[in-house]
Amino acid sequence: MSTFQRTTSSYRAGARTLPREYYTSPAILADERERIVATGWNCAGRASAVAQPGEFLVREIAGESILIVRDSAGTLHAFFNVCRHRGTRICREAAGRFGETIQCSYHAWTYGTDGRLIGAPHMQDVPGFDKAEYPLHQAALAEWEGFLFVSGANDLTEGPVLGGYMEIKPPNQSATMSGRACGHLVSDQLPGEDRTRAFYYTILPNLLLSMHPDYVNYYLVTPVDVDRTRVESEWLFHPGTLADPANNIRDAVDFWDLTNRQDWDIVEQSQLGIGSRRYQPGPYSARESMPAAWDREYLRRMGRS
Amino acid sequence: MSTFQRTTSSYRAGARTLPREYYTSPAILADERERIVATGWNCAGRASAVAQPGEFLVREIAGESILIVRDSAGTLHAFFNVCRHRGTRICREAAGRFGETIQCSYHAWTYGTDGRLIGAPHMQDVPGFDKAEYPLHQAALAEWEGFLFVSGANDLTEGPVLGGYMEIKPPNQSATMSGRACGHLVSDQLPGEDRTRAFYYTILPNLLLSMHPDYVNYYLVTPVDVDRTRVESEWLFHPGTLADPANNIRDAVDFWDLTNRQDWDIVEQSQLGIGSRRYQPGPYSARESMPAAWDREYLRRMGRS
C-alpha cells in the first residue's frame, strides 16, 4: 500500500518492544483485564443503535455481559445482564427491543427498562423482602460524539488519546482501492488541510478510530486470551454518500479488508515468535514511535512504568 | 407445565443462593469431587444389568474407572479398572460378560472374576513375587432396592435424602404429555394417597429419583467441569406396562424430555449469569425450599456450614 506519506512524529531514542511475558502470560492478561479493561471506558458501539425507547444491545466487556437499554422516558442505561434472584443471565439476544418491561425467564422476576424491580412472584411471602433493594446492577454509561462508553468506574476520565495523522499522497484522494474518494466529505466544515489527511486514534482501552476525508471506520477490540483478540469493525459515511448509488463504498471497505488481513497475518507471526525463550525486546525505529508510545501508556496503566 | 399442585414444605426465611465461587471455581469443584463424590455412595445403575455370573459394567466415578462384576459364585464386586502390573486400564467395554477370568491385554496378567491374580507370565522369576499380593483393588459396593452404589469409603452411611412430593392435579392422572397414566401402577401395594402423587428425591451425591404412580425414572449426575454436568436417565415400569402394546410409555418419556430440556436451558443461563462479578446471592422464596435445603446439605458436606 503506497497511498500514504508519513509525517514526522515524536520518537524516544532507544525504545524497545515489550518483554515476552506481556504477550504470553495469562496472569498479566488477567491483570490487564482488571486494571485497564474493567476500569476503563469501553466503547460499546453507536448510540444510534438504541435510538428508540425499549431498544437494547448486549456487549461483553471484561468478561461481563452488559445490557444497554433506552428506557421509556428516553434515558439510556447500562445494566449487568444478571437477574437479582438466582443470578440468571436475563437477555440472550445481542440486540432488539423490549416492551415496557424486562423479564427473567427462570422465575419471572420483572424489571422496568430503567432497571427497577417491579415484579417478583411469591417473594411477598418472604419476611422483610423489599423490591426496592433489588434493581438491576448499574454500570456507568457515557456518550461522546455518538459513541457509547461503559465502565465500572464512576467518572469519565480524560485518559490519553494516542494517535496522529498521515498525509494522503497525491494523486490519491483517499485510502481506497482505486485511490479515489468513495463519496462526500464526512463534513462540509472539514478544514482544508484535513481533506488530504487520514487520522488514526487509539482511545484506550478498546476503541480504534480511523478517520478519512470521505469516511470513518472504527474498531472495537476485545482481549479473549493471551494469543487471541476479537476485532469488530463498523463504518460511518455522510448520508449523501449512501444516498447516491454512483458512490462506491466497497472501494474503501475492500481497501481496509485487504490491509487489515495483511496486518493480522503478520501480528500472528509476531505472537508466535515472541513466545520463544530467545525473544528479547527489539529496537523500535523512529517510524515506530506510535507503538512505542502505546507501550509506555500501557505500562503506565499497568502500574509498571 | 401445569400438571402439578405444590404442597407446602419447610422453608427457612432469609435463605439465599450460594456465593459465586461455588458455581465457577475449579478449586471448589476439585474439593467437591474429593469430599462429596469420591467418599459418597455413588449410584452405578441397576443390579439387574449384572444378573449373571461374569456379567460386568464399567462406570466412571469421581474420575475413576470402576469395574462392577458378578463373580462365578454369584457375588458382586466393584474393582478399580487398573492392572496391578503396569497400571493399564484392563476393561475397555462399558458392559459385557467375562468368561472365567479377566485378562489384561498388555502382558496377560489374569484375574478371577473375584479379583484374585491367578496368572502373571514371567513373574515367577522375580525373587519374592507373590500373586496373593496383587489382587485387583476393591471399591466398596452396596445394593438398595435394586440400585448399585459404589464408594472409596467402607460403611454405607445414612446420608440425608432430600426430597418430597407434589400432588398431581385432577383431571391429570400422571406426569405425561396427555395427562393420562401410561400403564399399570408400579405396585399393587401403592397406598391410595400415593396414587395421585409424584415423589422427587435427591440421594447424594449422584442419584435423582423421580417416582410416579405409573413409572419411575432416575438420573445419574456426574460433574464434568465447573460449567458442565453429564446427566444420564433410565426408566422403570411394571412388567405388565411393557407387555401390553396398548400402553404408551412415550407419553411419559416425552413429557420429561420436554420438561428437562426447558430446565437445562434455564440453568445454563443461570450458570452464565452467576459468572458475573456483580452476581450476589439472591433470596429464595418459600417455593424454593428444596434448593435451599440442598444448598445447606451441600455446604455441610463441604465442611463450610
Added chain:
Amino acid sequence: MSTFQRTTSSYRAGARTLPREYYTSPAILADERERIVATGWNCAGRASAVAQPGEFLVREIAGESILIVRDSAGTLHAFFNVCRHRGTRICREAAGRFGETIQCSYHAWTYGTDGRLIGAPHMQDVPGFDKAEYPLHQAALAEWEGFLFVSGANDLTEGPVLGGYMEIKPPNQSATMSGRACGHLVSDQLPGEDRTRAFYYTILPNLLLSMHPDYVNYYLVTPVDVDRTRVESEWLFHPGTLADPANNIRDAVDFWDLTNRQDWDIVEQSQLGIGSRRYQPGPYSARESMPAAWDREYLRRMGRS
C-alpha cells in the same frame, strides 16, 4: 508377532514402574521439557534434507521453532526462528530453499543464510544501532551418521544410549509381514552375526533407532501434553533396495505399522489406568529390563534418582 527370540539382558530385581505423577503431572512435564528436552541433543532429522546451500527445515523442539539452514558456503546452522526486531516468527514453511538471504515479512529485516543481519530499514536513524549486535540467535547443531541434533547446550555430551538386540528367529530373515528380507543388506560390511539381529536403541531425549539387516527406521518423539506424544517415523534403505522393483519395502513398513498401532493402543490404556488414584508402581519382570533401565536414566536426568 513371533519373529523374534529374546536374548538375556541385565535385570535389577525389585524394579517397579514409576509413580503416578510421572505420567499425569503437568509440572513434571514442564520439568522434563526444561531438564531433558531443552538441554538435550534432539534429533532433528537427516542432514540429506538440507544438502544444498539455502535449503532449510523447521523443527519444533521443546516448544521452540528452530530453523536449520545450510549457508552459501555449505555450513549448516540452527537458528531460533525469531526476528531480532519485533520478535516475529520469520519462516512459516516446514522446509524449502532460501535464496541468498532470509527476510522477515514484518519490517523487512534481512539476514544472510549464516544468520548475520544485513538489512534493517530505517534503523540507520536510531542512535547507536549496530547490525552486528542483531544476528539470529544460534542453537547448537551437531551431525552424527547423517542425523542432525540440536541443543541450547554447548557440548555434545556422551549421554547413555539405551538399547540392545533381539535374535531374528529362523526361518524368518527379517521383521517383515512375510518374514522375508525386503531388500539388500543395509551394508556389505555388516558382520555375520548381525545379519540375524534387530537392534533397538533409544538416544535420549527424542530419537528411537530400529535397525534391521535389510532396513533402518527411526522415530522422532515429541512430548505434547501429559497424555499426548507426537511420533514421526522415517525409513532408510540401501540404494540398491529402492532401485530394484522386485523388492517390496511395504513388507517391512506394514509390519511396523501393524506392530506400532498395537503398541500405541496398549500404552494408551496404560496411560488411562495409571491416572487412577489406586495405581501403585507395579513389579517389572526380567523381560522388562529395558523399560526399567529407561526409568532409571530418566530419573537420573530429572535429578530425582
